[in-house]
Amino acid sequence: MLSLDAVTCGYGPAAVVHGLDLKVEGGEVVALIGPNGAGKTSTIQCIAGHVRAQSGRVRLGDEEVTTMSPQQRVARGVAVSPEGRRLFGDMTVRENLIVGGLSRPRAATKGNLERVLALFPRLLERLDALAGTLSGGEQQMTAIGRAMMAEPRLLMIDEVSLGLTPKNVDICYQAIAQLKESGVALLLVEQNLPRALKAADRVYVLESGRLQWSGSALEARSRRDLLERILGQSGDAAAHSPASAS
Numbered sequence: 001m002l003s004l005d006a007v008t009c010g011y012g013p014a015a016v017v018h019g020l021d022l023k024v025e026g027g028e029v030v031a032l033i034g035p036n037g038a039g040k041t042s043t044i045q046c047i048a049g050h051v052r053a054q055s056g057r058v059r060l061g062d063e064e065v066t067t068m069s070p071q072q073r074v075a076r077g078v079a080v081s082p083e084g085r086r087l088f089g090d091m092t093v094r095e096n097l098i099v100g101g102l103s104r105p106r107a108a109t110k111g112n113l114e115r116v117l118a119l120f121p122r123l124l125e126r127l128d129a130l131a132g133t134l135s136g137g138e139q140q141m142t143a144i145g146r147a148m149m150a151e152p153r154l155l156m157i158d159e160v161s162l163g164l165t166p167k168n169v170d171i172c173y174q175a176i177a178q179l180k181e182s183g184v185a186l187l188l189v190e191q192n193l194p195r196a197l198k199a200a201d202r203v204y205v206l207e208s209g210r211l212q213w214s215g216s217a218l219e220a221r222s223r224r225d226l227l228e229r230i231l232g233q234s235g236d237a238a239a240h241s242p243a244s245a246s
Helices: 040-048 070-075 093-100 106-119 121-126 136-148 166-181 193-199 217-222 224-231
Strands: 002-011 014-024 029-033 052-060 078-081 154-158 185-189 202-207 210-216
Touching: 002 040, 014 029, 014 040, 014 052, 014 185, 014 202, 014 210, 029 040, 029 193, 040 052, 040 070, 040 078, 040 154, 040 185, 070 078, 078 136, 093 106, 093 121, 093 136, 106 121, 106 136, 106 166, 121 136, 136 154, 136 166, 166 185, 166 193, 193 217, 202 217, 210 217, 217 224
Parallel strands: 029 185, 029 202, 078 154, 154 185
Antiparallel strands: 002 014, 002 052, 202 210
């Protein structure tokens, strides 16, 4: 589904990610983990077309998309739920979701909206609420739902569980499991290592923009030395302070 071949990307002349090889197959969950500043978000934004690939190739299926615009990539099935959610706070949940599907035929809106609400039933009660009034968990559901309105073949979620209560983390990961079963390729950026390693099939570890390790999630759980050195936590460490969750 997705293939990065020796991709270097960054901002202007400055490279942030160096020579990255990465693959995500349909119906697979891949976790991209690393410390702050490792280049995880830049990688996602490069795949989406918002950060320029300075060298290397980005392929979606059999098609190279390295030089395509973000709009062209969305049309080919790439969608992002960004870090910080970036909802339109003065628009309703319904309006935010509809915006996510503007790249698809208008006739598809009703069916796609129904699929999102089946994935996140809580949003059915909040459709007419302003996005700025939502809890953190509801905002994350809306952000993921907005991305799903584009009917993605590849869905990238940046910081799945950041600031969420354990209940809302569960809801989001249940949705990810359902999307995986439907054949969607999923690339997750996640600081909550226990959840990332439980949900993922494979893991890539970035540090200072360079790939330090890749392998199965099962292998990653046994590499506590690597996880503790790079992230300062083991695979079963607590990930969040309850005081910051919502």
